[in-house]
Structure formats: C-alpha cells, structure tokens
Amino acid sequence: MNRNEVYERLNAVFREVFDDENLTVADATTAADVEDWDSLSHITLIAAVEDEFDISFDMKTVVGLKCVGDMVDAILQEM
Amino acid sequence: MSFTSFRFLCFFAAVLAAYFVLPRRARPWMLLCASVGFYAAAGLAGLLWLGGLSLAGWLSARGIAKAQAEGRSGRRFLILGVGLHLGLLFLLKYFNFFAGGLLGESAPALSLAVPAGLSFFVFMAVGYLTDVYRGICPAEENYGRYLAWLCFFPHILQGPIDRYADTAPALFAGSVFDERHVLRGLWRILWGFLQKLVIADRLGILVSGVWAEPENFAGWRVAAAVVCYALQIYADFAGYTDIALGAAEIFGVRLAENFDTPYFSRSVPEFWRRWHMTLGAWFKDYLFFSLQRSRSFRQMGKKLKARFGKTAAKNLPAALALAAVWLFTGLWHGARLTYVVWGVYYGVLIIISMLCEPLVARLRPKKEGILWNAFRMARTFALVCLGYVLFRSATLAEAGIILSRIFTATFAAGKGFSAAGIGRADILILAPALLLRLAVSICHAKGIDLREKVMERALPLRWGIALVLLFAVIIFGIYGPGYDAASFIYFEF
Numbered sequence: 001m002n003r004n005e006v007y008e009r010l011n012a013v014f015r016e017v018f019d020d021e022n023l024t025v026a027d028a029t030t031a032a033d034v035e036d037w038d039s040l041s042h043i044t045l046i047a048a049v050e051d052e053f054d055i056s057f058d059m060k061t062v063v064g065l066k067c068v069g070d071m072v073d074a075i076l077q078e079m
Numbered sequence: 080m081s082f083t084s085f086r087f088l089c090f091f092a093a094v095l096a097a098y099f100v101l102p103r104r105a106r107p108w109m110l111l112c113a114s115v116g117f118y119a120a121a122g123l124a125g126l127l128w129l130g131g132l133s134l135a136g137w138l139s140a141r142g143i144a145k146a147q148a149e150g151r152s153g154r155r156f157l158i159l160g161v162g163l164h165l166g167l168l169f170l171l172k173y174f175n176f177f178a179g180g181l182l183g184e185s186a187p188a189l190s191l192a193v194p195a196g197l198s199f200f201v202f203m204a205v206g207y208l209t210d211v212y213r214g215i216c217p218a219e220e221n222y223g224r225y226l227a228w229l230c231f232f233p234h235i236l237q238g239p240i241d242r243y244a245d246t247a248p249a250l251f252a253g254s255v256f257d258e259r260h261v262l263r264g265l266w267r268i269l270w271g272f273l274q275k276l277v278i279a280d281r282l283g284i285l286v287s288g289v290w291a292e293p294e295n296f297a298g299w300r301v302a303a304a305v306v307c308y309a310l311q312i313y314a315d316f317a318g319y320t321d322i323a324l325g326a327a328e329i330f331g332v333r334l335a336e337n338f339d340t341p342y343f344s345r346s347v348p349e350f351w352r353r354w355h356m357t358l359g360a361w362f363k364d365y366l367f368f369s370l371q372r373s374r375s376f377r378q379m380g381k382k383l384k385a386r387f388g389k390t391a392a393k394n395l396p397a398a399l400a401l402a403a404v405w406l407f408t409g410l411w412h413g414a415r416l417t418y419v420v421w422g423v424y425y426g427v428l429i430i431i432s433m434l435c436e437p438l439v440a441r442l443r444p445k446k447e448g449i450l451w452n453a454f455r456m457a458r459t460f461a462l463v464c465l466g467y468v469l470f471r472s473a474t475l476a477e478a479g480i481i482l483s484r485i486f487t488a489t490f491a492a493g494k495g496f497s498a499a500g501i502g503r504a505d506i507l508i509l510a511p512a513l514l515l516r517l518a519v520s521i522c523h524a525k526g527i528d529l530r531e532k533v534m535e536r537a538l539p540l541r542w543g544i545a546l547v548l549l550f551a552v553i554i555f556g557i558y559g560p561g562y563d564a565a566s567f568i569y570f571e572f
Contacts, residue, residue, distance in 0.1 A: 016389065039363055040433065043371045044393050047380065059213035059368070 001079060006053075006072050013052050017045045027069030055079060080120040081567065082322045083275055083558065090117065091326065094232075098330065099256045106253035110330065111227035118195070118230050125194030128167070129230060135163045136204040137225045140211045144218035157212040161205050168201045176414030196236040198411055200229055202361055207243045209365050216244035224251055231332070233323040237316075237567060239335045240357040246332055254331025262541055263530050267325030269548035270519075274318030275567070276556030277512050281505050282311035284557075288499025290471060293481050295498060298489035301481060304499070305464050308471050313342065314516065316355070319567050335360075340520045345455035347428045347462055358411070362404045370400040398430045405429065412470075417478060421469040428462060508555050 007025075015023050018036055031037040037045070049071065050056055055078035065071050080087050094113045101109050119126045139160025146153035171193045178186035207229075210216045219225040228247045229235070254260065289296055289304035296304070320337045327334045341354035351359050370376055376396045384392035409422015444451055472478035497503075522529050533544055 017393075036436075039367075040397055041393075043368060044397070047372070047377060051381075059372075060215050062368075062372075063213075063215065063364070 001076070003072060003076070006075050009052055010049065010068070010072065010075070013045070013048050017041065017048050025068045027067065027072070029068040030066065049075065053079060080117055082319060083272065083567075086120075095329065103253040103255065106330075107227055107251045108223070110231065110250070111223060114227065114230040114232040114235065117232040118235060121195035121236070122192065124192055125197075128171075128194045128197070129200065130226075132164060132167060132201070132204065133226045133229050134222065136160055136208060136229070137219065137222045139163070140208055140218040140225075141220075143208070143211050147214075153212060157208055160208045164201045164205050164208075168197060171197060173410070173414045199238045199240060200235055202240050202358075202411075203229060203234075203243075206240070206361055206365055209369075210242065210244060216242075219243070219247070227251070231327070233327040233332075234334055237319055237323070238355075238357055239320060239323070239337045240361050241335050246327075246334060249332045250330075252331065257331070259534065260331055261329050262534065262545065264325040264327075264329035265545050266530055266533070266548065267321045267328065269325075269545060269552060271318040271321030271323075271325060272552045272556065273512070273548060274314040274321065274516065276552055276558055277508065278516060279311050279315035279318055280557040281501070281509055282307045282314070284505070285496060285499045285501040286311055286471070288496075288501070290477075290481070293484045295494045296484070297491050297493040298485045298487070300493060300496065301484045302489075303496075305468055305471075305481070305485070308467050309342070309460070309464050310513065312467070312470075313338075315567060340524045342460055342463075343456060343520065343524055344459050345452055346432060346459055347425065348432055350459055350463055351425070351429070358408070362408060366407065367400050367404050370403060371396060376400065394434060397433065401430050401433070402426050415473070416475060417469050417472050420475065421466055424466055424469060512555070 011024055014025050014034070015021055018034060018041070020035075023034065025034070031042065046057060046062055053075050055075065057074060057078065061074050065074065080090065090113075094110075097113075098106055098109055115126070118129060139156045142156030142159075143153035146156060170189070171191055175186075175188050178188070207216070211218045219228075224247070228241075228243055228250055231246070231250060234241055234246075286304050286308045289301055293301050317338050324334050324336070335357045337356050339353040339356065341350055344350035344353050376399075380392045380396050383395055405422045405426030406419070407422070408425070409418045409420070412418040412421075468481050469475075469478050472481060496506075519529065533541060
C-alpha cells in the first residue's frame with residue numbers, strides 16, 4: 001500500500017470520527033487544525049485507525065504522533 | 080520540613096553552597112544526599128518505606144527491560160511493580176477508610192503513619208514503570224540515580240508529579256553556576272513565598288473562621304468565604320509549586336508546570352487541563368488511555384457500534400473511563416467521603432459536558448465576544464467554588480450546613496468578617512496582593528514571560544526585584560511563633 005492509498009482510507013476514518021464530510025487531512029495537519037480533536041477523541045481516532053488498517057500501535061507510537069504525517073508513517077511501518 | 084520553615088531556608092542555603100562548591104560530577108550525588116536528608120526530617124519510618132519502594136520500583140523496571148530485551152513483554156514485572164506501589168498506598172492511606180466503611184466499628188484498624196508525599200512519589204514511580212513498559216523511557220541502570228530522581232527534594236512532598244524522561248537528564252547533568260538560572264529561580268521562590276505567606280495564609284484565617292461557625296455569618300458572607308477559599312487554595316498550591324520549581328531551576332532542572340491560570344477557564348474540562356496539570360496528565364495517560372485502549376473497552380465499543388451506532392460506541396466507553404478517573408481523582412486526595420463525592424461531582428460535570436458538546440456547539444454564538452467568554456468564565460468559577468464546599472468540608476453534613484447557609488440565609492443578620500479573625504489591616508494587604516496576583520495571571524495568559532522581561536534589564540534592577548519581593552514577604556507575610564509552617568493544603572494528600 002502506498003502513501004496515497006493510506007490517505008484515501010485515512011481521510012474516510014477522520015470524516016467518520018469527527019463527523020465532517022468535508023474534512024481532508026495532509027502530512028502537516030495537527031490536532032490544532034481539526035475542530036474537536038482533543039485527547040478524548042484522539043484515542044477514539046487511534047482505535048478507528050487501528051480497526052481500519054487492522055494494525056495495533058504501541059503507546060510509544062501513540063504519544064509520539066505530532067501530525068498526520070507521523071500517523072501515516074506509523075501505519076506504513078505497522079503494515 | 081516545610082518549605083516555609085526557617086529550617087528549610089537554612090537547609091536550602093547549605094545545599095546551594097555545597098552544590099556549587101563541589102565538582103560537577105559530584106553534584107547529582109550531593110543532591111541525592113540532601114534529598115534523603117530532607118525526607119528523613121519528615122520521619123525515619125517514611126524513609127524506610129521510600130527506600131523499600133524505590134528499590135522495588137527500580138528492580139521491577141530492570142525486570143521489564145530485561146524481559147523486553149529477551150523478546151517478552153515484561154508485563155509480569157509491570158504488574159508486580161505497580162501492584163506493590165499501589166498496594167502500599169492502599170494499605171497505608173485507604174485500608175482503614177474502606178475497612179471501616181465495609182465492616183463498621185468492628186473493622187480492624189491499622190495504626191501505621193502515612194509517609195509524607197506518599198501519593199505523589201507513588202504516582203511518579205508508577206508513571207516511570209509504565210513508561211519503561213511502553214518503551215517511552217529506558218530503565219535506569221543505577222539505583223542511586225533512580226532514587227535521586229524520585230526523592231529530589233523540590234518535588235517529593237507535593238509534586239509536581241514529574242516524568243522520569245523529562246527531569247532526570249537535567250538532574251544528572253550537574254548544572255554549572257548561571258546567574259540566569261539563579262535569578263529566575265530566586266524570583267520564582269520569592270513569588271511562591273509571597274503567594275503562600277501574604278495571600279494564602281491570610282485568606283486562610285477568614286476561611287477557617289467562617290467554616291468553623293457558619294451560622295454566625297449571613298449567607299453572602301459564607302459565599303464570599305467560599306470564593307476566598309478558591310483564592311486561598313490557588314495561592315497556597317501555586318505558591319508551593321513556584322517554590323519547588325524555582326528551587327529546582329537554580330539546580331538547572333525544569334520541573335513540570337502545574338498551573339496555567341486555571342480560573343480563566345471557560346469550561347470545567349478546560350479548568351482541569353489548567354489546574355494541577357501533572358495530576359490530570361497522569362490520570363489521562365496512565366488510567367484513561369489504558370482503560371480506553373484495553374481489550375475489554377475496545378470490544379465494548381465494537382458491540383455498541385454494531386447495536387447502537389457510532390455515537391454510543393464513542394461516548395459510552397469514554398464516559399465509563401472518565402467515571403473511573405474521577406472516582407480515583409477524588410480518592411487520591413484522601414480517604415474521606417467528601418473527596419469521593421467531590422470526585423463524583425466533577426465526573427458527572429465532565430461527562431455531561433462531553434455528552435452535551437454537540438448540542439452546545441450548535442447553540443454557541445458564531446463569534447465569541449468578551450461578554451460571552453466572561454459569562455463562561457464566571458459560570459465555570461461558580462461550579463468550581465461549589466466543588467470547593469465539598470473539598471474544604473470534613474463531612475458531608477458540614478458541606479450541607481455551608482450550602483444551606485448560603486442559599487437559605489443569604490441576607491440574614493450575622494457577624495462581620497472581623498469575627499472570623501480578619502482585620503482591616505489584613506484587607507488592606509490582601510487587596511493589592513490579590514491585584515498583583517491577577518496582573519501576573521493576565522500577563523501569563525497573554526504569553527508574557529515577566530521574568531524574561533526583567534532579565535533584560537540592568538543588573539541592579541534584576542537583584543532589586545528580588546529584594547523587593549523578599550521585603551514584601553518579610554513585612555507582610557504571616558509567620559513566626561504560633562504559625563503552623565507545615566500547613567500547605569496539598570501536604571495532606
């Protein structure tokens with residue numbers, strides 16, 4: 001799976017978690033750019049991403065994610 | 080040894096002198112000796128508990144690291160280490176409370192003294208073990224270094240609840256003498272003393288006086304005393320934290336911040352992100368996240384999603400995890416029913432806030448003006464004050480009396496504040512001190528680093544500020560014979 005394919009599925013996850021059909025994320029997107037992306041929804045998002053890609057992040061990875069680009073790197077690494 | 084005692088000032092001066100006289104390599108070890116001596120002053124029994132627990136924590140972390148190096152998870156060592164720490168915390172702090180609650184007067188009672196700062200250093204150690212298990216920080220190889228971090232005297236008694244990875248490297252580096260570190264630390268220490276001795280202890284006289292005999296005062300005066308308690312506990316705990324962070328800064332160690340102008344918060348969840356931040360972060364990272372990511376919670380989420388849709392799957396596990404966090408947050412403060420109810424009160428408020436967020440978002444004005452934000456701040460402060468009635472009261476009946484006085488005898492006849500032990504001179508000192516506290520908070524909220532601004536000024540002004548703060552504490556502070564120096568509010572937790 002390449003980066004673009006990851007983004008295609010990842011955007012669908014973001015739209016579902018944050019209830020925003022127009023939401024599109026990119027490498028530089030951070031929690032500050034997405035309304036309602038707080039620590040509570042972060043864990044919901046991580047669980048949804050893990051389910052979507054059938055992977056499991058360890059806590060070191062979860063706390064180290066600073067932007068969506070980091071998340072995509074972590075997904076590609078886990079797959 | 081309280082930070083506001085003369086003994087501590089002598090101790091700190093001696094440690095400071097010895098620290099900078101010794102060669103750099105010896106400095107962390109010198110701090111270890113000083114911290115052990117500092118903790119021993121609180122009681123030798125406590126030192127034994129600390130020694131035993133720290134050894135258990137260090138060995139457990141080594142066990143986790145060794146197991147993981149061999150390809151195993153190390154989970155057994157984590158459970159053992161965390162179990163020992165939390166088990167001892169339960170035994171010493173909560174056993175009598177729960178045994179009494181379950182079995183009544185026939186319950187066996189333990190008469191073991193609770194070591195000073197137990198809740199704080201147990202949480203730091205549990206955080207360290209979890210971080211080692213999660214691969215966030217390496218297991219410390221040297222027991223002395225682990226102990227030096229855990230019992231570092233600025234944070235062991237009342238926090239902040241530090242993370243090993245954030246503070247240990249600077250502690251072990253051995254700082255060199257730097258006027259910048261010394262002055263910034265000194266200002267912060269003196270500012271902490273001013274908040275504690277000039278503001279908190281003076282407000283404490285009024286609060287204790289009203290709380291002791293609320294029936295003597297009109298309801299509005301009791302309500303004013305609750306507001307004064309809100310200011311007292313902030314000045315007390317933030318004052319303590321400033322002394323701790325300032326002392327550590329002189330040694331080149333930056334401890335975690337605990338406050339971010341909490342009374343400017345516009346919602347209760349925001350208040351808890353800005354008040355006692357290291358405790359909130361601890362519960363979030365080690366309890367809330369652990370529960371939310373546990374297999375049972377995730378399975379629950381999947382089942383809820385299939386049956387009731389994604390909103391239920393998102394909210395119900397989060398609400399359950401939040402309920403657990405707030406029950407334990409209440410209990411963490413002490414084995415007392417009022418703390419448990421206080422924790423439940425915040426749990427309910429925060430869960431309601433989370434569930435109502437979509438509705439509130441629709442009702443919220445598009446442009447958030449000053450009036451709207453002022454209303455939200457006042458509403459949050461009122462809810463926090465209501466919580467303080469429970470927090471300050473020893474029993475639910477006492478809290479009930481305070482609330483009933485406020486709401487049923489609001490304008491009844493009663494005594495003036497002077498009957499609570501506070502005089503006109505006290506008010507004349509408190510008013511400008513509180514205004515100064517407010518001005519500093521506003522600067523902080525606007526991102527202005529006041530210490531950095533003063534640091535840019537000429538040398539006489541830099542040291543002059545320290546002298547002004549020192550004289551303000553000496554002239555306007557409450558101390559001396561009859562003053563209970565050990566009475567930092569958070570000391571009892």
